[in-house]
Amino acid sequence: MIFSDEYFMEIALKEAQAAYYEGEIPIGAVVVCNNQVIARAHNLTEKLNDVTAHAEMLAITAAENFLGSKYLNECTLYVTLEPCLMCAGASYWSRLGKLVFGAKDEKRGYSKTAKQILHPGTKVKTNVFADESIALLQKFFKERRAES
C-alpha cells in the first residue's frame, strides 16, 4: 500500500523540515485528493509577516485554487501538528473530508476549546508520525532559546 496516511504525512514532514531551514516554526501540510497531492505548504508567518500564513491556511487556499472550488469535501488535509482554531475554522468552511494530523497541540490545538469546531462531515485521524513532528518542533524551539 503506497498511498497510506503515513506516505502523505511524510510529505507534510518534509514541508515542516523546509520551514525549519527557513527559520519558521516547523509545521507542514499537504492536501490530497484521489491520492494526488494537490497542495503542499509550510508555515510562513515570519517571512510574510502574516499571522494567517499557517501551513494549513496556505495549503487550503492552494488546494481550492487548484480545484477551482471552495469545497474540499473529497480531500484530506495532512498536517504535522493539530490545527489551531483559525485553521480548524478554515477547514470547517471548506467542508473538509478528512483531517489527519501528527501530534496534538496541547496549548493551541482546536480540540482544547470545544468539541464541535470541525465540519460535521470531517473525519479525523491523529497520531501519525507524532514523535517526528514533536522532535522537529522541540529542536527548533531549543535552538531558539539557546540563541536568545
Add this chain to the structure above:
Amino acid sequence: MIFSDEYFMEIALKEAQAAYYEGEIPIGAVVVCNNQVIARAHNLTEKLNDVTAHAEMLAITAAENFLGSKYLNECTLYVTLEPCLMCAGASYWSRLGKLVFGAKDEKRGYSKTAKQILHPGTKVKTNVFADESIALLQKFFKERRAES
C-alpha cells in the same frame, strides 16, 4: 469627534456594500491604527474560490503587510458582522488591540463556541451599526433566494 467607532464602521459598511455589488456575502472590514485606516477589505470567497478570503482575514493580512509586523496590538479591527472562529483565531495570533463589530452572528459567531477565543489583550465593542449590517445581509440573501 470625527474619528469615532461609528466613523470607521461606516467605512467597513462601504466595503460590505462593495461586496454586495460583486455578488459576495456583504461583509466589510477595516483596520485602523492611530486613527489611520491601514487596511480595508471585503469578503471575496466567491471571486477567489477561497474560504479563507473573509473580509477580516484579508484586512489583517493587509494591515500586517502595511506595518511590516505580525502584531496588531495597537490597532482596531472594525467588521460589520461578528467574526467566525477562523477570523477570531487570526485576530488572536495578531494580538489585536480592539475588535469592534456590527451585528452578532447567531449562527457562526466566535462567541457562540467558547468564552476565551480572542487574545486576552483584545478589547471588544459590539452593536455599532448592527441594523445597517443586518439589513444589507438580509437583502442579499433574500435576493439570492428569489433567484434560485
